[in-house]
Amino acid sequence: MKVINNKGVKRLLRKLTLLVLPFLIWPLIEVFFLPMNFFTFRIWETISVNKMRVMPGPFYPNIHMKMEEEGELAPHTPFAEKRVVEWYTDEYGYRNRDTKADVLLIGDSNITGAKLSQEETLAEVLERQIKKDVYSFAPATMNRFLATDRFRETPPELVIVSSIERRIPELPAVGENGINSKIRNFTGNAIHSSSFLTWLAVTADRISKLGLYHRTLATIDRNLGSREYISYNNEFFIEGDTANRDFSEQEIKQIADVLEGYKVVLQERGIKFLFLPIPNKENIYYQMLPSKKKPDFLPRLIAELRKRDVGVVDIQSDFEHLHQKKKVALYPVDDAHWNNVAVEVAASLVSQRVQGNSPNSDKKENFFVGYEE
Structure with a gap:
């Protein structure tokens, strides 16, 4: 039995x-x-770190890839706008051709350059304008920068922190989650120092992505109509009317406290600081939304920062003029990130500001005075 x-x-x-x-x-x-991008619609999803968040950067290192992409808000739908883009990542897994950094850009996916080709990213456009090496440290935070050894050994002259408008209230104060950044610095250094560990981490992370599984789920969701797209006047938005909410005076001051803290901690290291807020698509295109409510968050925050002598670049005014007066598109139809035209405008304003010629600067300060070429 x-x-x-x-x-x-x-x-x-x-x-x-x-x-x-x-x-x-x-x-x-x-x-x-199979090709790395067989089941993905953007390079971002193809090479971004999924589970192995002990690697030094947010993407796989030493990648060069070209791909026809679609916007994040309506991929694989009739509304998708296809565009060929090219990416390079450096040895640390950030979107750069090299690791030189006279100017360091800390920010989100707009700074990384979602749906932009390499030469269209803010780092590369700004680099061509100011003739300095500009490094894209994104997506990342101020605390990640402060905990990264290589920037202590070779600090930049200027740090520009940027954020899309909707995420500005979430910017962490200096020291928040600092232990996580220190741990990531330690593990990242160890993996970066070994080609075998790098290969192992990338391979394990790619296995964890389960591309066919997630592509199938996304297709089922679309076919069942379970995903809701926020669309007005044939434009797609990530939040719609809720993006243009009101902020209290206390909230404005609390956000300004965080940004002023960035300036102080960088001053202690002999590094200059500049803040670059990027308007939401809903902000500039507010007339397309049902409420047609014009937001005042960024102008109020910028005014508060200037009262505190915190360097800031106002790009909202120029964006409004270009879109409302000249009907210039500054965001892709199917995506919430800025487009190459918006990047050129922002880079021009930042370039003028850091060289002491900005029309929205309260004083003629050249950020690079005192530094050797």
């Missing part, structure tokens, strides 16, 4: 193994046989 039971158990295990085997083998096929 026991022999029969053992044979039955073995048969059951063989059947279960055959059933599970394709699910175990398929992720390996994705990683070792």
Whole structure:
């Protein structure tokens, strides 16, 4: 009787193994046989770090890739606008061709350059204008910068912190989650120092992405109509009317406290600071929204920062003029990130500001005075 039971158990295990085997083998096929971007619609999803958040950067290092992309708000739909973009990442996994950094840009996906080709990113456009090496440290935070050894050893002359408007209230104060940044610096240095550890981390992360599985789920969601797209006048938005909410005076001051803290901690290291807020698409295109409510958050925050002598560049005014007076598109139809035209405008204003010629600067300060070329 026991022999029969053992044979039955073995048969059951063989059947279960055959059933599970394709699910175990398929992720390996994705990683070792299929193109990296076989199931993705953007390079961002293709090379971004998924689970192995012990690596030094947010993307896989030393990547050069070109791909036809679609916007994040309506991929694989008739509304998607396709565009060929090119990416380079450096040895640390940030979107740069090299690691030189006279000026360091800390920011979100707008600074990284979602749906922009490499030469269209703010770092590269600004670099061409100011003739300084500009490094894109994004997506990242001030605390990640403060905990990164390589910037202590070779500090930049100027740090520009940027944020899309909707995430400005979430900017962490100096010291918040500092331990996580220190741990990431330690593990990142260890992985960066070993080509084998880098390969192992990238391979494990690619396996964890389960591209076919997530692509299938997304397709089912779209076919069932479970995903809601916020669209007005044939433009897609990430938040819609809720983006242009009111802020109290106390909230404005609390946000200004955080940004002033950035300036202070950088001054202690002999580094100059500048803040670059990027308006939401809903901000500049507010007339397309049902409420047609014009937000006042950024002008109020900029005024508060100037009272505190915190360097800030106002790009909202120029964006409003270009869009409302000249009908210039500053954001893709199917995406919430700025486009290459908006980047050129922002880079020009930042360039004027850091060289002491900005029309929205209260004083003629050249950020690079006192530094050797």
